[in-house]
Structures are given as structure tokens and as C-alpha cells.
Amino acid sequence: MYYEMQYRVPYADTDQMGVVYYANYLEYFERSRTEMFRQIGMPYSQMEKEGFFMPVAEAHCKYMGSAHYDDLLTFRAYISEYSRVRVKIVSEVRRGDELLVRGYVVLGCVNSNFKIIRMPQSLVDCCEKCFYDPEADK
Amino acid sequence: MYYEMQYRVPYADTDQMGVVYYANYLEYFERSRTEMFRQIGMPYSQMEKEGFFMPVAEAHCKYMGSAHYDDLLTFRAYISEYSRVRVKIVSEVRRGDELLVRGYVVLGCVNSNFKIIRMPQSLVDCCEKCFYDPEADK
Amino acid sequence: MYYEMQYRVPYADTDQMGVVYYANYLEYFERSRTEMFRQIGMPYSQMEKEGFFMPVAEAHCKYMGSAHYDDLLTFRAYISEYSRVRVKIVSEVRRGDELLVRGYVVLGCVNSNFKIIRMPQSLVDCCEKCFYDPEADK
């Protein structure tokens, strides 16, 4: 299933066009995937304690609408692909039913020396809990 | 031709992994395309005075290496595609010869009411000046 | 009385010292005073619709401890002084009972042309609801 959380847009996130600055959506993606990982039992801070990190290898955003100051947004995150070496997480930002931004990040897995490693099986098992295929849901 | 500028990484841009936080590269892309537009004779602030805006429709980043605090980075920007309705700008971040991040943004064109419009011919003409095809350069 | 809200520290807010970067506390202050104004019946977005703005004239932060990634912080905000021309808002950041940062901002009042004006009486009346004197509370 997917994970959802809400977020109130502060002044800090806007730019002079009166909308949320485009780079901030990548911060929004981080907030939602952090909470998603927490919910599936693998908080990111625990990963770091266990000695592995999940750096972003790739990020993508498609901007379909604009969020404004004080909007109460809904962030959705889910895992669309995963293996022992990478996880692809889709993130969506909505205001009510309106989809404003959709994107994804691809995370790799490294140890504390930034050497690429395979993900622990415990993490792979957790991924299943937030695996979601929007097509299958229709 | 492409445009290049330099940038010193401040503490503000780093995260606790000791590297530049991934969303900040989209700010870096903005800095380099702003200067690119200025250099080709179409500063972004002038576009806004003339009543058109270039919102980001799509953004993409591929992270191949990490930038660190106090690194002196080189930002490269060039136009890889353009038409009357959109411009695709490639952005690259290097430390010395090492390519750390490559990405692109696709800009549309809107008027002050956020209605999609065709780009003024004057802007299209400017785009030619920073059009660049890395393949043709080899 | 004072207003309180909670906030989870994202990776985006940390720096390479492994703590929240010092400038981010001013964003935290904004988040808490926005919610405080909403709670006392004068949401900031409504102020803007009514044609007045409350720019920051002065800001101060005292850093006593460090917040870390994934900390669940408590932001407290209250009005310590107010008149027809300015409002002073104290902001505090705690992790549990530990006070990490205390600061304040002084807000003025301007119209949409950035001309200084007196605050509407309706806003002044609202200020009373979040007026708080920590000394009197002891």
C-alpha cells in the first residue's frame, strides 16, 4: 500500500512567482519517504545505526500544478520497484484531489565508506509492505 | 555553446552525510541557467518585465558523485532542445574534471495569469546562442 | 497563552556537523508563528487578503543545544509585546523538556506598497490571546 501524510506550506517554501519553488518538492519527497520507511518498520535513522545509507542516485519531478502558501498538501509515497541493489520510490503531491507534482527517486545502498553494497534482507522484506502498483489498483 | 560559472559550496548546502543535499542541485541548476540566459541577452528579470515567465514543467537529476563543503564547483548549462513552447536545458555539476551530477529541466512559457503562451520570437532567437549538442562536439 | 506544535527534522535541515543548520531555526520560528496566528483567529493568509503584511524587522536566536535528524521537536510561540505598530513573538525549540533554541522576531506592519501602517484593531485584539509572560507563570 502507499503511505500518506499532510504538510502545511510555509512562507519559506514559496518564491516570488507566489508558488512553491520547484526544488522544494524534492524535500517534500524526502519527508514522505522518511515517514513511509518509519511506518514499514525500517526508520532511516535505524538504517544509519546499522551502518548503511540510501543515497539518491536519480530524481525526477513532473510539475502539473502549483502549490501555494498555506496550502494543506497531501504527500503520497510508495515503492514501485525494488531489488537487492536499488529501490524506486514514487512521490506525489496533491491539494485535495488535484495532483500537483509526481516524481520518483531511485535509492542505492552504500556502507559508511560510500561503497555500494547489497541491501540487508530485512530492508528488502520491509519494501514489500509499501509496494504499490497504481495500474493494478484500477 | 555552453555556459559555465563557478560556485563555492557553503555549509548550508550540506547534510549530515557530509555531502551536498540532493535537492540543492536544482538550485544549482537555477543559478547556472539564470546566468546563461543573462549571457545570451535575455535575463530572466527582463522576461518577467515583458510579462512572461518560464516555469519548470519537468526536472531530472542523475547523481554520480558527491560534492562536499567548500568544494569549488563548475556549473555548466546549455540548451539541448527548444521550440516556441518549451526549452530543455541541460545542467552539469563538476569538481575539476569529475562530473558529479547531470540533469535537465524543461521550461514552458506562461503569461502573468499562468496561461500557457508561445515564447516571443526574440527569446527563441536567443536560445540558438546557447544551443549545444555534446555528441557533435566529439 | 502560548501555542505549541510538533515538527520532525528531515535530512534536508541538517548540515555536515550532523545537526540542524542554524538558519533553519528561523524557518521553524515562521512555522510556529503561522500556526499561532491561525489559532488566534488571524491566519496570515487572511492578513494578506485584507491587504496588510507583517515583514520581519528584527530576528534573534540563542543556540543552547543541537537538534538532530529525525528528532521530534516541539515549537512554542507566544507574543511577548505588542502595540499598533509592532509585535514581538518569542519562539522556542525543545526536544522533550530540553530547551535547544530560544529567539524572537519583531514584526512590523506594511500595506501592499510596503508602506508602514498601523495594525488593524482586529489584529491587535487577537494578539491578546497569545500574549504570555513566562515570568508571571512561575
Add this chain to the structure above:
Amino acid sequence: MYYEMQYRVPYADTDQMGVVYYANYLEYFERSRTEMFRQIGMPYSQMEKEGFFMPVAEAHCKYMGSAHYDDLLTFRAYISEYSRVRVKIVSEVRRGDELLVRGYVVLGCVNSNFKIIRMPQSLVDCCEKCFYDPEADK
């Protein structure tokens, strides 16, 4: 003497009021004091290699004017007070001759375990090079 550098305001730094968001000035202060420390022969990255850090204990900003997108600002930084345990650095932001923001930070000195220590004498010696008293300059 004081140190000065220039900075071009990106879109990222603005908010929907059309001006630089107030927290960003603390990032500007960091940029200017980093370059100031580099110029006086004690780059911050070298301090960290030598095992000491200079966390911010206090920060203050007074906002007298607004910076806008694409403004070419001048950042000035100088040391107004220093001892073995703390350094006070004044930062000013100007557009041409117009002083927009003045503030200061007070830095302490800690080791890599965040224990407060005395500054190395070599750093204290460097401080003299950027000590400046605006009153004495009149």
C-alpha cells in the same frame, strides 16, 4: 579590515512577497564569514581538519530594506570582538550603497565531541586581521 564579496540573488532565495526570505540572510552571513576566514589564512575546512569547530551560539539580524531577485548584493563581514572562547562577527548586506540588513553571529569553539574548548592561538592571531571598528573608521 573588513572583507567584502558579491552575490547574485537567485529565485530560490525569494518568497511570495517578492523579496529575499528573512532566514536566507543567515546563509548570506555564513557565505561571507567563510570567505573572510579563508582570506585571513584560516579556512573553515582547515579548522575542521585540525579538530575544532565553530558553532553559532547566537545570531541577530536587523532588516532595514529588502533584497530582490537578481540583485547583485555586497556582503561585508568583519570581527568586532574576539577572545580565546568566542568571536563576534558582524555581517552587512548592501545593494550599492544602501544597507539592507545588518546582523552578527557569536561563534564558540568546540572539539569534535562538541566539548567547549579554547581557540587555538593561531586562530586568535588570524582574528586580528579582520578586526574592524566602524566607529574608529569615521
